[in-house]
Amino acid sequence: ADGLSGAPAPFDKGGVKVALISYISAGDFFQAYQAGAEAQAKALDIDLRIFPGRQDAAEQREQILQAINLGVSGIVIDHGLPESLGDVVQQALDKGIKVVAFDVNLNNPKIPQVEQSDHELASLALEQVVKDNGNGFNAGYVYVAGFAPLDRRNEVWDKFKSDNSGVVEKARFGNVSDTTATSTADQAKAALTANPDISVVFAPYDEFARGVKLAANDLGIANKLKIYSADVSTADIQEITEEGSPWVATVATNPAVVGAVSIRAAALEIAGQTVPHQITVKPTLLTQESLRAAGVKTIEELAEKIPAFSTSDAATANWIPDKLF
Numbered sequence: 001a002d003g004l005s006g007a008p009a010p011f012d013k014g015g016v017k018v019a020l021i022s023y024i025s026a027g028d029f030f031q032a033y034q035a036g037a038e039a040q041a042k043a044l045d046i047d048l049r050i051f052p053g054r055q056d057a058a059e060q061r062e063q064i065l066q067a068i069n070l071g072v073s074g075i076v077i078d079h080g081l082p083e084s085l086g087d088v089v090q091q092a093l094d095k096g097i098k099v100v101a102f103d104v105n106l107n108n109p110k111i112p113q114v115e116q117s118d119h120e121l122a123s124l125a126l127e128q129v130v131k132d133n134g135n136g137f138n139a140g141y142v143y144v145a146g147f148a149p150l151d152r153r154n155e156v157w158d159k160f161k162s163d164n165s166g167v168v169e170k171a172r173f174g175n176v177s178d179t180t181a182t183s184t185a186d187q188a189k190a191a192l193t194a195n196p197d198i199s200v201v202f203a204p205y206d207e208f209a210r211g212v213k214l215a216a217n218d219l220g221i222a223n224k225l226k227i228y229s230a231d232v233s234t235a236d237i238q239e240i241t242e243e244g245s246p247w248v249a250t251v252a253t254n255p256a257v258v259g260a261v262s263i264r265a266a267a268l269e270i271a272g273q274t275v276p277h278q279i280t281v282k283p284t285l286l287t288q289e290s291l292r293a294a295g296v297k298t299i300e301e302l303a304e305k306i307p308a309f310s311t312s313d314a315a316t317a318n319w320i321p322d323k324l325f
């Protein structure tokens, strides 16, 4: 560890230990989030300890205790179930460890909360739904309660339905696991078979959208369905832009940028500098049409065209390198 010249203590000496403790590690979003966190940690000469998530609340608690015992200066908690985290997170805070939460509401004024502006994300997606389909259609909706970003997006969906009486939610399904896309595909197949009049599916997580697309292709109804999602990855861009794809729009940040922002927030906290309680990385609407027209094939190409996909001005300071991608 060499440290960063001009940085405040303890970053001037380097080797500051920070733990990244995730609830979910599988899937493009979480892999890119982790890669962004690693890149930002490297740029800050942080010794980042990564604890993989397996959707296991008990294991995530145990990992927080392990991080405390390792003597970390900061912990980034990426998703999780708030009810199982409160007491162990308090133990970390009591030891002077700085904690940052991404997409899990820890409801503590000492813990900055990072999010992707989920209300705006869902609103942008639903505005596109209305542009393409009007405000009278039968819908499928993919949702699993208990995940902060999905709950926030769900608030927007509920309001959208009450404002648009012609929108009828005919089926609701969803699964979050290490096989989210394929499990959601099985449920989508049953829902779409039972409700052949569904023309729009709101699936605000890319693994959900991938599952619905799989089901639509298997049932041979891709030309009768339009899927709207959250999130983007290189694999998603390929699935959205391929010939005949029913996945017509997504609203997304670059998850790597969100991972980098989370580490920067932890670094600022450790350095004793001001961090806003609410840290937001704003998402962008990406339609199938705009992606095809721009000829964009990868998330790196997206970052070249849209500045918000290469960096964010959230949680920055002049001593923190933030041009990472």
Ligand code: SR1
Binding pocket: 029, 103, 116, 147, 149, 150, 176, 204, 205, 206, 230, 231
């Ligand atoms: C199970 S929660 C999945 C969501 O978390 C992140 O906010 C991503 O945007 C993803 O959609």
